[in-house]
Amino acid sequence: xxxxxxxxxxxxxxxxxxxxxxxxxxxxxxxxxxxxxxxxxxxxxxxxxxxxxxxxxxxxxxxxxxxxxxxxxxxxxxxxxxxxxxxxxxxxxxxxxxxxx
Numbered sequence: 001x002x003x004x005x006x007x008x009x010x011x012x013x014x015x016x017x018x019x020x021x022x023x024x025x026x027x028x029x030x031x032x033x034x035x036x037x038x039x040x041x042x043x044x045x046x047x048x049x050x051x052x053x054x055x056x057x058x059x060x061x062x063x064x065x066x067x068x069x070x071x072x073x074x075x076x077x078x079x080x081x082x083x084x085x086x087x088x089x090x091x092x093x094x095x096x097x098x099x100x101x
Contacts (some may be wrong), residue, residue, distance in 0.1 A: 001013045001015055001016070002014055002015065002016055003012070003053070003054055003078050005054045005056035005061065006056055006092055007024075007030060007056035007057055007058055007059060008025075008058040008059060009024055009025030009027075009059070010022060010023065010024070010030045010031060010056065010059075010061070011023060011056070012028065012031075012032075012045070012054055012056055012061050013042065013054075014051055014053070014054045014063075016051070017042060017049045017062050017071055018034075018049070018050030018052070019050075019051070020032070020044070020045040020048060020051050020054060020063060021043060021045065022039070022042065022043060022045055022061065023039045023040065023041055024038065024039065024040075024045065025036060025038055026038050026056060027054055027059070028057075028059045028060070028074045028075035028083050028088050029073055029074050029075075029088055029089055029090030029091070030046070030059050030060055030073065030074030030075065031043065031061075031076060032045035032046075032061060032073045032074070032090070032091060032092055033045060033046065033077070033090070033091075034091045035045050035048065035090060036045070036090060039050075043051045044046070045073075045089075045090070045092065047092065048063060048069075048071055048080065048092050049065050049066070049067065049069075050065060050066040051063045051065055051066065052064050052065065052066050053093075056098035057075075058072065058075070059072070059074050059075035060072060060074030060075050060076070060081060061074055062081075062082075062087050062095070063092070068091055069094060070095040070097075071092040071093060071094055071095065072084070072089075072092065072093065073089045073090065073092045073093060073096055074081035074088060074089070075088050076088045076089065080094070081093060082095035082096060083095065083096055084096050
């Protein structure tokens with residue numbers, strides 16, 4: 001492991017080589033595996049490519065890929081996933097940046 005991010009009920013690790021694994025509570029999809037099933041052991045987050053950085057909020061997780069994309073998943077009640085909605089997601093989704101800024 002090269003980096004660990006801890007939320008309120010879950011944790012994720014960025015492993016050597018850019019793979020992300022998550023475990024713990026998953027009520028809002030914060031593990032990124034497409035489910036809301038709690039995981040007592042690390043499970044890979046599929047489909048995100050190679051990751052450079054990782055961060056976790058209380059019930060959500062975000063990564064920056066090696067290619068520079070920002071992806072987030074989990075609770076989105078306050079728009080914390082950055083996709084312009086307040087819909088929670090169980091799989092990684094792109095953060096939408098305003099090109100005018």
